[in-house]
Amino acid sequence: MTTRRGGLFGANPVVLSLGAGLLLLLGLLGVGEAQAQTARTLQENADPVRIDSVVSLNTTYVFRGNLQYSDEEIPSLQLNLNSDYFVGRRGFVWGWLWAGTALDERETNAELGSRDEFDLGGGYGYWLRKDMELRLGGIAYLRPENTPTDIREEVVGTLTWVVYDDQDIQFVPYARVYGEVHRMLGVYGEAGFDVVRWLGFGFYLRGNLTGGASTYYRDNVEDFNAFSFQVELAYNFISDWTVSGQFNGAVTNDVTEISTDFLEKYGTFWSGLKLRYSPRF
Numbered sequence: 001m002t003t004r005r006g007g008l009f010g011a012n013p014v015v016l017s018l019g020a021g022l023l024l025l026l027g028l029l030g031v032g033e034a035q036a037q038t039a040r041t042l043q044e045n046a047d048p049v050r051i052d053s054v055v056s057l058n059t060t061y062v063f064r065g066n067l068q069y070s071d072e073e074i075p076s077l078q079l080n081l082n083s084d085y086f087v088g089r090r091g092f093v094w095g096w097l098w099a100g101t102a103l104d105e106r107e108t109n110a111e112l113g114s115r116d117e118f119d120l121g122g123g124y125g126y127w128l129r130k131d132m133e134l135r136l137g138g139i140a141y142l143r144p145e146n147t148p149t150d151i152r153e154e155v156v157g158t159l160t161w162v163v164y165d166d167q168d169i170q171f172v173p174y175a176r177v178y179g180e181v182h183r184m185l186g187v188y189g190e191a192g193f194d195v196v197r198w199l200g201f202g203f204y205l206r207g208n209l210t211g212g213a214s215t216y217y218r219d220n221v222e223d224f225n226a227f228s229f230q231v232e233l234a235y236n237f238i239s240d241w242t243v244s245g246q247f248n249g250a251v252t253n254d255v256t257e258i259s260t261d262f263l264e265k266y267g268t269f270w271s272g273l274k275l276r277y278s279p280r281f
Helices: 013-029 260-266
Strands: 004-006 049-058 076-087 091-102 116-129 132-142 151-161 169-180 186-200 203-216 225-238 241-251 267-277
Touching: 091 132, 225 267
Parallel strands: 004 267
Antiparallel strands: 049 076, 049 267, 076 091, 091 116, 116 132, 132 151, 151 169, 169 186, 186 203, 203 225, 225 241, 241 267
């Protein structure tokens, strides 16, 4: 496996990952007042309709810890739309649209991914309790330039639990299972958590840690994401609008001994800027 560094345009990934971790720790230990809505609204306070839209510019495109372009320096423009429509007191219907394109004319590797991708998802969700939700549904990944396979389908289940939530900090673990039942019979599972720390004056810091693994029984496909992280600093500047910058890293090898040489060889690092619009209804 070759070195893949897409983060911050060639900066040292090991130093950046350590610095990002220090920034997250300092932010979580700091003192601030909540200036914005918590990341996940509890069911009894939920709006009838929830919409979340994000446009982001990233130094590359990484999916489940795996680089999707043939060159780690190919930037990616991405759009992410989420919508929930509540039906009844606890249930809701959810929909999801994701689109991404490479901002470079260099040819991408069809075995890793195509220049353009469109993903569609939807299903049903239910609040098991006021701080725990379950989502079930399906996702289709459309990659027009891929050969011979230009579409993949998965069924998905997600369990999210707001373990801790107060004015200044929120802790939300989750678990997801994806099952591919059409082309490559197999399962991909992941578990992780989000931590949100409100810093005051409209700023908040979000950290994420995730681990995942997969087993497929066809086409000899096996993608394993042993560890990934994300650090995001966001600013809620106007009502429903938020701008943020993020730094991400992932290790996609089953070797458990983590060292500087290991991160240099197997690590993927990338960064991005986001503009988020989340209207209230």
